[in-house]
Amino acid sequence: MPYRRTLADRLRRLIAAQGPICVAEYMAIANAHYYATRDPLGASGDFTTAPEISQMFGELVGLALADLWHRAGRPQGVRYVELGPGRGTLAADALRAMRAAGLEPKVHFVETSPVLRGAQAARVPEAEWHDDLSTLPDDGPVLAVANEFFDALPVRQIVATGSGWRERFVAVEGDRFVPAAGPPVPAAAIPLHVRDAPPGTVLETSPASLAYARLLARRIIMHGGAALIVDYGHDRLSAGETLQAVRLHEYADPWIEPGESDLTAHVDFDSLARAAAEAGAAVHGPVAQGDWLLRLGIDARREALARNAPERHESLGIATNRLVSPQQMGTLFRVLGLTAPAWPDPEGFS
Ligand code: SAH
DSSP states (O other): OOOOOOHHHHHHHHHHHHOOEEHHHHHHHHHHHHHHTOOOBSTTSSBOOHHHHOHHHHHHHHHHHHHHHHHTTOOSSOEEEEESOTTSHHHHHHHHHHHHTTOOOEEEEEOOOHHHHHHHHHHOTTOEEESSGGGSOSOSOEEEEEESOGGGSOOEEEEEOSSSEEEEEEEEETTEEEEEEEEEEOGGGSOGGGTTOOTTOEEEEOHHHHHHHHHHHHHHHHHOEEEEEEEEEESSOOSSOOOEEEETTEEEOTTSSTTSSEEEOOEEHHHHHHHHHHTTOEEEEEEEHHHHHHHHTHHHHHHHHHHHOGGGHHHHHHHHHHHHOTTTTTTTEEEEEEEOTTSOOOTTOO
């Protein structure tokens, strides 16, 4: 085999050449490499997501969006937009449910990984791919979905020093990547309720996530539509470090072998909601994924599927439990809805 330089080698050379980089840049470079070079999903991969657990997840997303579209007066020219569609499983399940409800949207995927674009094309061949939202045609209502997309977007880390705040940078020490003090961050940039945090406190912010929330909101307000954002995270920004690495379904060290494990951080739903509301969108939730799926009728869907395939009765029960139970994904995962102000309220939020 020809010698191939690893991403860690390339990052070490980059830092040696131009000095430490900020955490957001480290995370962006690591994840771009990680997703570009593999399909990380499922039991044989690094982590499993809700749509990979059961078809019920995507079907209920599709039904919720189709219901909203019906109540909005069935406008024409709808575009289904999914951010980070993984294997395309959620989209395939959602589109099947939408078609059964009379909605046949054009399909747009925002995806940077060539490997995952290939997997998505196998399931949803009619899709059109984008690197980001800037190339999405500027017409027609948008029904947008993002499941475990925002948690993969880069976060900045800002550390309290006792006499102020500093951006955390990443330096190299021997073979390891280590945190290093970066430039000072003005106190005015730190939210009031955490400004007096004790020395060592880490704050995370994700400018890339806020930019996506604003763009989605603007796009929805312009021509109507809605967005459903599902992810794990907190309803209100709190101090503390949540950046983590996952590999082979186990926690790994985010500072070792960048690009070989999935780097994620808790999604700050409060800031996302605020950014979308400031842009003019109506905000729904966040609510717990378990409550949302129960309100959307996951139990009835499970029973219907089990009636048609009695041999799946037990596995459907296990899958429902994984999605809904507070001990599993039911509470940690939150759902945020955005709608155009003139559109009706989406189901599942109250
Ligand atoms: N939504 C899928 C996959 C979640 S994994 C599911 O629930 O199974 C994260 C997804 O986001 C992958 O498809 C990954 O390639 C994509 N992704 C991560 N960062 C991205 C970025 N900056 N731009 C576009 N896509 C990105």
